[in-house]
Amino acid sequence: MKKEIELLAPAGSFESLHAAIQAGANAVYFGVEQLNMRAKSINSFALSDLAQIKKLCSKHSIKTYITLNTVMYEHDMQILKTILKEVKKQKIDAVIAADFAVMEYCKQLKIPVQISTQANVSNIESVKFFASFSDAVVLARELTLKQVKQITNEISRKKIKGVSGNLMRIEIFVHGALCMAISGKCYLSLHTQNSSANRGACNQNCRHAYKVIDQETNEELMIDNEYIMSPKDLCTIDILDKIIDSGVVILKIEGRGKGPEYVYTVTKIYKEALKAIEENNYTKEKIEQWKIALEKVYNRGFWEGYYLGRKLGEWTENPGSAATEKKVYVGKGKKYFSKAKIGEFVIETGTIKMGDSLMITSPDFGIHTQNIERLVVNGVDATVAVKGDSITIPIERKITSRDKLYKIVEA
Amino acid sequence: MPNIIHYRDKCIGCGICYEMMPMVWRMSKKDGKATLLKSELKKKTYVLQIDDSLVEDSKKVAEACPVKIIKVNK
Ligand code: SF4
Numbered sequence: 067m068k069k070e071i072e073l074l075a076p077a078g079s080f081e082s083l084h085a086a087i088q089a090g091a092n093a094v095y096f097g098v099e100q101l102n103m104r105a106k107s108i109n110s111f112a113l114s115d116l117a118q119i120k121k122l123c124s125k126h127s128i129k130t131y132i133t134l135n136t137v138m139y140e141h142d143m144q145i146l147k148t149i150l151k152e153v154k155k156q157k158i159d160a161v162i163a164a165d166f167a168v169m170e171y172c173k174q175l176k177i178p179v180q181i182s183t184q185a186n187v188s189n190i191e192s193v194k195f196f197a198s199f200s201d202a203v204v205l206a207r208e209l210t211l212k213q214v215k216q217i218t219n220e221i222s223r224k225k226i227k228g229v230s231g232n233l234m235r236i237e238i239f240v241h242g243a244l245c246m247a248i249s250g251k252c253y254l255s256l257h258t259q260n261s262s263a264n265r266g267a268c269n270q271n272c273r274h275a276y277k278v279i280d281q282e283t284n285e286e287l288m289i290d291n292e293y294i295m296s297p298k299d300l301c302t303i304d305i306l307d308k309i310i311d312s313g314v315v316i317l318k319i320e321g322r323g324k325g326p327e328y329v330y331t332v333t334k335i336y337k338e339a340l341k342a343i344e345e346n347n348y349t350k351e352k353i354e355q356w357k358i359a360l361e362k363v364y365n366r367g368f369w370e371g372y373y374l375g376r377k378l379g380e381w382t383e384n385p386g387s388a389a390t391e392k393k394v395y396v397g398k399g400k401k402y403f404s405k406a407k408i409g410e411f412v413i414e415t416g417t418i419k420m421g422d423s424l425m426i427t428s429p430d431f432g433i434h435t436q437n438i439e440r441l442v443v444n445g446v447d448a449t450v451a452v453k454g455d456s457i458t459i460p461i462e463r464k465i466t467s468r469d470k471l472y473k474i475v476e477a
Numbered sequence: 478m479p480n481i482i483h484y485r486d487k488c489i490g491c492g493i494c495y496e497m498m499p500m501v502w503r504m505s506k507k508d509g510k511a512t513l514l515k516s517e518l519k520k521k522t523y524v525l526q527i528d529d530s531l532v533e534d535s536k537k538v539a540e541a542c543p544v545k546i547i548k549v550n551k
Contacts, residue, residue, distance in 0.1 A: 267544060
């Protein structure tokens, strides 16, 4: 029997949600309000957005998973119930949970649950334990593919079924940031800035450069790399066949804090790779091309994580992203002339010129890229536009004042 | 008179403000966010006039808030 593989993309905003849909994701995950691991991110969704998210996803037959995976305190119980009631009402497909209170409430309300990677599930007995609360488990990111395969084999052999009566489904991360702490359970940020990663407020101390100095001798210890706590990002595009072979059925892309161009590019490429595998057409040349394309969006350099059993030691050499391209903000949308298919924008900073490659991000359609082939500045044909100018360009997308205009340049 | 300003929308409900100054803060049972007791709502932010004696501790709370949504004006 052929397994349906589900590609699960992050959606931290309506822009990213649209980008995930555009790129062909089978499912999306997102958080609302403060009880999710990206609570600090500026564009998090509100509870009142759930209806719209669901509507949009239903239209495209995409599954919706909501993250409720922070540490839960006593004072969170009421808001948790309020959120879950809305989740039930909107028929969100599952809740991603790590705390037992969340699992228990979901059980009472008959809401499907997926066990978060925060729960650090690393063996079949844990899967069995969680099976009475859930239908899917996101395994610990630190397992090797061999260990993953043992778990999926055992699920089939022992017929371990979840709440729905179907066999437990296994999910793993295939792309995105990794962190030095096991299953994200890190206290660095809490210790240094009172800012708990486990409440979605990670300050990313691990991404800084550090020196190690011997206090007695004042000597600086030799270490290979100053970024001693910042692992490179996970990328499995070249071992995706092995990943599928391990028996997992949900492939998750990290990045709810990242932009729509990241969500679009990564989702699209993994989707293509999955198709290639299915069609027996997963070639070295293609993998090379995909890698180059993935390097264009946010990344800290790539490695294949712990899946092949390699020792930890792939540290990033970058304080930020090693992406080969970056987007530079230049202005925002103003209006759209539907008949003529012309969009108007106001340049707020920098310049743009003929031939530039533009990207527009929008809460209504996700992302759109195109080169400038015709440019009208303040009503007359021109080759350059600067700050303060109002420009119009032919474009197929309906532009509104909520859209942002970027220029794509080499990083 | 000095005051505390709380941009409540962005509160992540970590509870540190309440831990540090329970006489001024409460964790709302309703939505899990911090509530600045007896404060007044002014354009989406909550404002509370405070006594000089509370300024120093309030500043420490503002410093401790992980999402920096508390401001103290002297
Ligand atoms: S410290 Fe800040 S984030 Fe934490 S509960 Fe208080 S106001 Fe909210």
